[in-house]
Amino acid sequence: MEHHMEHVYGTYDMVLVIFSYIVAVVASYTVLDLVGRISTTGGLRRLIWLIFGAVAMGMGVWSMHFVGMLAFTxxxxxxxxxxxxxxxMVVVIVASLIALSIVGRTELSLKQLLSGGxxxxxxxxxxxxxxxxxxxxxxTYKPYYFILSIVIAIVASITALWLSFYFRSGNLRDIMWKKALSALIMGAAVAGMHYTGMMASEFHLGDKSSKMVGVLLDQKFLAYVIAAITLITLGFSLFSIYISNRFSSKESEMLAGEKWYRSLFENNKDGIITVNLQSQIIGFNQAMSKLTGLPNEWFHSQSIIEVTRFIVEEExxxxxxxxxxxxxxxMQSYETAITHRNGHRVDLSVINVPVEVNGQVVGNYIIARDITEEKIGKEKIQHQAFHDELTGMPNRRMFNQVLARKIESKSGRFAVLVIDIDRFKIINDSLGHTYGDLFLQEVSRRLVQKLAxxxxxxxxxxxDEFTVICDGCYDHREIAGIAEQIIKVIASPYRLKDNDFFVxxxxxIAIHPEDGEDAVQLLKNADTAMYEVKKNGKNGYHFYSSELNEQLQQKIELESDLRRAITGDQLFLHYQPQIRAGDSQMIGIEALVRWKHPTKGIISPAAFIPIAEETGMIFELGxxxxxxxxxxxxxxxxAGGPLIPISVNLSSQQFHQPDLIVFIKNILEESGLEPHYLELEITESMMMDATVSSGILNELTDFGVRISLDDFGTGYSSLSYLKLLPIHKLxxxxxxxxxxxxNTNDRAIVATIISMAQHLSMxxxxxxxxxxEQLDILTDYDCKKIQGYYYSKxxxxxxxxxxxFIPLRALSTSNKAD
Structure with missing residues (x-):
């Protein structure tokens, strides 16, 4: 029997349509939030959130659908x-559960997104x-709208799940706004799917409607009830998510903070131990294990008292x-030291930081840093500050400190010795600074060894200045004995540049307190005593006395006067002839400087030449x-001659000045004197380094100047230079x-010198x-050239x-007339 199918038409309640859209929007927002929640949890909590999310999501979508259906009358x-x-309802909840479990993870692949969607x-x-x-x-359904509704469902689902994954991280305020906007779009898509599906539907009165066995519902009333219940449910869902987010945020902050702390704790280069009030170690880092050499297992449940056994006893x-x-x-900050498990000492800088909870100390952080190298560096700097770099001996700074402490301690009588090396400048100037340093190192070594x-x-x-502070336990005689030991040990020869050198x-010596109650006065008076030794021929010691101070004042006065003398007209020359013994003829003449002081009269060169050398005035004087x-x-x-050379003494400082050759050439050009009439007198001490001396002497000789070796036989240097250097006269x-x-020894020495000079054609x-008598002995030894008071002062x-000169000129004129 064929049934007649009558079309059924209906109308929409726009209020319920809008309600359905609102439900869809709220449901969409819930979905966006839930996926983020599911992805950040694990275990049972993840399962609970999945179920909760699936129910909320399914109920939301179902409610929207049912409200939409009820909106149709x-x-x-x-x-x-x-x-x-x-x-x-069950179908959508199950589908939601499966979809959320697929996409609710930290990483989302395209395959997972599509399958979940x-x-x-x-x-x-x-x-x-x-x-x-x-x-x-x-x-019945219109195929086109039916397919379109399915496509809309797919696009809406994939978009919803992708957006929920995309918005799970970032700034909280920005995420909320983005989720709200996305929820409005997704709500429209979900509602669009429903109403597209409704458009695909055609209702008919037929067999089904004639056999109505279901429940007849008051559509409007039921729609409002469902909408209200759904909104309340989703509202509770959002509220619970919000509360959970707050707790989760706090939990995440705490977790992040703990991770930061653990990272700082574990990766800190300083060793850290955490100790509770019972002195039990409840935490430590790898750096502490490295610092002590103890394995990690050793620290577990160990008492801090056990660690103190490794601290060095004195600390x-x-x-x-x-x-x-x-x-x-x-809080405590201090330095200590431990003995490493391998046995070596480790110096530590330690900070003890109390840990407080609710105002109560519950434990302690012990933070230790290895400062061994830093301490060694500081000690090295300290040592360098108070020790001489060249010799390693205490330097002036340390000496002054020791002397100041000794004076302040009121320990009574003690002695200060000032030592100056005679002739060091000659070694330094002639051999160079490198050998000068080697010489000073050897002097230091000898002194340290002797006084050990x-x-x-x-x-x-x-x-070349050294000082000694002698303890008060030594008396006058013992101090003199120490000075004698120093003189003896320094006097031994020094081997430098394959030659032996003697200094x-x-x-x-000054005694505290009688020679000075403060450091400045003591050193000044010891210096005064030392200069007295130098004045009296060097190579000795002298105790300070008040008479020496007067002499020093005179010397200071003399130095000041000499400066004025050089710039004024107080200096003049005397000349001593050199005579040939056979016929008493003058064969040369020596120029000797004199000083006529305005109040003290004529002053001997022996008094002012050393001052000129010490102060550097020797250059102007020379x-x-x-x-x-x-x-x-x-x-x-x-004026008529005779044409004889003039001899001029050259000091060691002048000899080693860098522009000596230019200086002499300029003076000869200025005066007009021919070079071979100038004879420069030098001493043996200038010959210490033949390589330096030979260059200077050969240049002077090539220019025509003659070289005479003065005071021959009194020096300490080798005779080998006589054959190497261009010396014309001894x-x-x-x-x-x-x-x-x-004295037969003197006669033997003189005879030897004369013979040697003749064999060397000098x-x-x-x-x-x-x-x-002296003249006759020298004549017998074939020495024909004489200089001395016997002929002329x-x-x-x-x-x-x-x-x-005038008699010689007269004699020369008479001989020409004859």
Whole structure:
């Protein structure tokens, strides 16, 4: 029997349509939030959130669908099959559960997104069309709208799940707004799917409607109830999510904070131990294990008291006191040291930080840093600050500290010795600074070795000056004994540049408190005593006395006066002839400087030449002598001669000045004197380094200047330079001539010098001849050239001219006339 199918038409309640859209929007927002929640949890909590999320999501979508269906009012009453209605709800909840479990993870692949979206779309579509089947009315579907509704469901599901994944991280305020906007779009898509599906439906009165067995519902009332219940449910869902987010945020912050703390704790280069009030170790880091050499297992449940066994004994008690103070709530910072498990010492900088909870100290952080290298560095700097870099001896700073402490302690009588190395400047100038340093290192080594075990403080003050503080336990005689030991040990030869060099020491001694109650006065008086030794021939020691102070004042006065003398007209020259013994003819003349002081009269060169050398005035003094001597000799040559050379003494400082050759050439050009009439007298000490000396002497000789070796036989250097250097004349020192008549040794030395000079084709001049007996002995030894008081003392220029030059000129004129 064919049934007539009558079309059923209906109208929509727009208020319920809007309600359905609101339900869809709220449900969408819930979905967006839930996926983020599920992805950040695990275990049972994840399962609970999955179920909760699936129910909320399914109920939301189902509610929207059912409200949408109830918003449609057909022209005939329609009953619903409640079992099928319930089935549609279950289908969407299950689909939501599966979809959320797929996409609710930290990483989301395209495959997972598509599969989750398709499952959710299938669930939504199935829910919609199963829900439609619950209506007790015949329904047919328009294929085009039916397919479109399915496509909309798929797109809406995939978009919803992707957006929920995309918005799970970032700034909280921004995420909320983005989720709200996305929920509005997704709500429209979900509602669009439903109403597209409704558009695909055509209702008919037929078999199904005639067999109405379902429940007839008051559509409007039921729609509002469902909408209200759904909104309340979703509201509770959102509220619970919000509360959970708050707790989760706090929990995340705490977790993040703990991770930061753990990272700082574990990766800190400083060793850290956490100790509770019972002194039990409840935490430690790897750095502490490395610092102590103890394995990690050792620290577990160990008492801090066990760790203190590794603290060095002298620091143990103080470290324990610091720890106890920190348990009292007071932070402590201090230095200590432990013995590493391998046996070496480790110096530590330690901070004890009390840990407080609710105002109560519950434990302690012990933070330890290895400062071993830092301490070694500080000690090295400290050592360098108080020790001489060249010799390693205490320096001036340490000496001053020791001396100041000794004076302040009121310990009574003690001695200060000032040691100056005689002739060091000659070694330094001639051999160079490298050998000068080697020499000073050897002197230091000898002094340290000799004074080892004595109650003294030895220091190098700088240059060749050393000081010694002798303890008060030594009396006057014992202090003198120490000075003698120093002089003896310094006097031993020094091997430098394959030659032996000899030096001496001059030592000045001042006694505290009689020679000075403060450091400045003590050192000043010791210096005064030392200079007295130098003045009296060096190589000795002298105790300070008040008379020495007067002499020092005189010397200071003399130095000041000498500066004025050099710039004024107080200096002048005397000339001492050199005579040929056979015919008493003058064969040369030596220029000797003199000083006429305005109040003290004529001052001996022996008094002012050493001052000039010490103060550097020797350059100006030497320049004056050389210039005046050359000028005078040129004047005598132009007045008729005789044409003989003039000898000028050259000091060691002048000899080693860098522009000596240029300086001499300029003076000769200025005076007009020919170079071969200038004879420069040098001493053996200038020959110490033949390589330096030979260059200077060869240049002077090439220019035409003659070289004479003064005071021959009194130096300490090797004779080998005689064959290497261009020396034209030897002068036998007066010390050998003085006792030549009585002393056979002096006679032997003089005879040897004369013979050696002749074999080396050198001229030889004996100086200091005062008696006929001395002259006869020298003549017998074939020494024909003489200089001394026997013939003439040094004379002013006019007396030399009257006594020697004028008679020689007259004799020369007479010989020419004959």
């Amino acid at each position: 057909p022209s005939v009453p329609v009953a619903y099959d409640l079992i099928i209605v319930a089935l549609s 398709l499952l959710l779309a299938s669930g939504i579509s199935a829910m919609h069309y199963i829900g439609m089947a619950a209506m007790q009315i015949d329904i 143990r008690e103080r470290t324990r006191e610091m720890f106890l103070k920190s348990l009292g709530g007071e 075990g004595s109650k003294v403080t030895l220091a190098r003050m700088g240059g 001496t020491a001059s030592i000045g 320049s004056y002598v050389l210039r005046e001597a050359c000028r005078q000799m040129k004047e005598w040559h132009e 002068k036998i020192d007066r010390s050998f001539i003085r006792d030549i008549a009585e 001229d030889v001049v004996a100086e200091g001849i005062e008696t006929k 040094p004379l002013p220029a006019d007396e030399v001219e009257d006594s020697f």
